[in-house]
Amino acid sequence: MHEPADAPPPAPHENHHTRTTDQGRFSIARCNCGWTGPARRARSKAREDANAHTQARNPT
Ligand SMILES: [Zn+2]
Numbered sequence: 001m002h003e004p005a006d007a008p009p010p011a012p013h014e015n016h017h018t019r020t021t022d023q024g025r026f027s028i029a030r031c032n033c034g035w036t037g038p039a040r041r042a043r044s045k046a047r048e049d050a051n052a053h054t055q056a057r058n059p060t
Pocket of ligand 1: 016
């Protein structure tokens with residue numbers, strides 16, 4: 001895995017910070033807690049996965 005050089009360091013687990021990464025044709029949502037979503041062909045889908053993860057883990 002190659003991470004972008006400007007990626008922020010992982011934060012403490014008090015919050016779930018997601019981002020999407022591209023792998024070839026696919027976009028994958030990732031979280032600083034170690035969670036990784038399924039590979040999606042559309043980045044918007046990966047973002048939906050990320051939003052679902054944060055809402056499930058960070059009820060507000
Ligand atoms: Zn998380």
